[in-house]
Amino acid sequence: MQTAAKGPDMTMPDKNPPTLSDGVVRWLTNGTRDERFIDNIFAEMCNRLQQAGIPLKRSTLHILINHPQWLGARFMWSDGMRGAEIALVDYDVRERSEYIGSPANEMQNGASELRENLERDPALGRKHALYDEMRAKGLTDYVAWPLYHTLGKRHLITFATDRPGGFDDAHIAALKNLLPVLALVSEIRVKNRLARTLLETYVGAHAGELILAGATRRGTGTTVRAAIMICDLRDFTKISDNWPRDDVIDLLNDYFDAMSEPIARHGGEILKFIGDGLLAIFPLSQPDACANLLHAVSEARGAMAALNERNKNSGRAPLNYGIGVHVGDVMYGNIGSASRLDFTVIGPAVNMASRLEALTKQIGRTVLLSRDFAEQVQPKFELERVGKYEVRGFSDPIELFAYPG
Template sequence: MNAPDTYAPTQADGVIDWLTNGTRDERFIDDIFAQMCIRLQQAGIPLKRSTLHVMIHHPQWLGARMMWSDGKREAEITLADYDVRERSEYIGSSANEIHDGADEVREKLEQDSSLGRKHALYDDMRSLGMTDYVAWPLLHTLGKRHVVTFATDRPGGFEDVHIAGLKKLLPVLALVSEIRIKNRLARTLLETYVGSHAGELILAGATRRGTGTTVRAAIMICDLRDFTKISDNWPRDDVIDLLNDYFDAMSEPIARHGGEILKFIGDGLLAIFPLHQPNACANLLHAVAEARGAMAALNDRNSATGRAPLNYGIGVHVGDVMYGNIGSAQRLDFTVIGPAVNMASRLEALTKTLGRNVLLSRDFAELVEKEFALEHVGRHEVRGFNAPIELYAYPARAISG
């Protein structure tokens, strides 16, 4: 049997031309993938179902599956966690074979199931009336392998001409998908390491040292108590687990209420709530209240395993901050600086002295005192500031009005 001519005309040629020249303004690969499948059908390839499996390396998700089915205008996206490779849904699947190096997985589903591959995937395909199924690697640069699959319910399965057209499509789909996946990966990495808002600014070109804007914001700085003692006495993996649990308890309420975490500093974090957002200061205190509840639940779980409770301090201030790029010529940090940030840091340090786990400046308290029951704790010297500062505490039982 002669090898197929890579350059021979196929039913997919019009779709290949569209992928090459007609998708420049399409941002999302799932939209392109769904349109590609519809166009393949229109070109005469009897496609009934198709999937695209890509590795995304998100902090929570290893990969994503985009599935298009006949009659659909959009692809359905399913995320896969990092444990998926240990589960039966993956072990022995076509994706497993492709990732292990196979160049093609073809399964004629009309034949006796006892003669073919043994996996729930193929039983599912048969139950859906599929007669033929094929999977190929989608090869990206530097050896990265993703997976694309096609299935039909045509009696007799795909013809050779259909397979030739689909194969001819693969290199162009690989190029088009790699661009979109890497764009999404860049966004994911920036969102993960600098936050969503800062990430958008960086992608928009805010990468020059010294550039930035002045933002009026509520600033929150949180620090874990006695971390040095913990890190010196606990096993390394336990310390990492503890920090992750602590940051989950603090961070999730911040994100839920519209705050942006700019950085984790050892066992501390810096977050801002820009005042151009509605109810920013109130949202900060709602986040603090939820974080307290999460920390209490975490301490209950820790006490059940004999661990001491975790204590923390939070300093809150409001003011103008410079929000932008700071650092060396080759290594930048997108962060906030200014006296308002220094004040929040000093208030966090004072929580140890004053025995309160949340201290608020008067400037911040004046913006929320009608809504929240705050406790006045007097005027106190704050390191680095000339005059004593009037401070308020956010009591553990404080409730909004």
């Protein structure tokens, strides 16, 4: 019997030879689904890379974020840290020396890899203060790669070591092996945070939390007892007709900063900006909600006085405003069309606050309070009774109080 000749070995070569980071990749894939924050995942990943035998001394993760104040965030891990240090980066950074010529700058300009031997003569290497800082800390090798998210978004991850001779080929292969999985894991967390940030920015923290929890059906909501504050800028039409557009936008932003920051600081929630006005509530479920509203009004007055002083020095006219305040039950929830909703409050109590704001022009007081609200804060706050007035939409005259100052 003739033995058949052996054919060529058809065994497929291993396209993914094992690396030092395989265990870390498995952990990223299967062990992070309950962790909400990317900084915690990033720090744990760095510690696990060390345990796997990669001589990691320092690592950073740079993420571009959609935030009204911040361009991005930098997470930094160093040897011995359990967590990551978080630094927010403002939009003006791209004009400063810390960014120009940096690895982040090169990466955003299209670089696919940066590798810097920190042991060689600095005169022969890249010129940036970051490399000098790393040399001063005894680091010997630095590598940076883009971290790709969907739709062409490029972020940045860097690794550095103090091992004599730097990273070897096995270390670099292991670190590269992480990138695709880390990109997926980080994108999920970044987009979760982005959704939260956008909701907080456009509808407020509390409403955003409710929406993320599933309160998205039209007509759903709850009854909330709250102190309601409505503020409106005076003579805005005249200002917008006569001022340059950019000046009008700057004016509105300064005005809303002066009003909004005290409201947020004292536990209020701004539900909407309406042209040159705003609507805010202080839910009575919070301790001292009505008192907190008046504290916010006091601080806003001070901020507006300071803003008017600055405007005066630059030749601008002072800004005047009116505030109406009431307390009562409001319907708090989703209202709108089938495809476009607003998360807001409605009800007679909101209408009353709006009417009182309008009456500030007629009565000549900056802040008008209803009797219902005044009873919540007297005698702690000294208020001035201004009498009973007819209020449009309400059958009986309403007793009003002014908040002196």
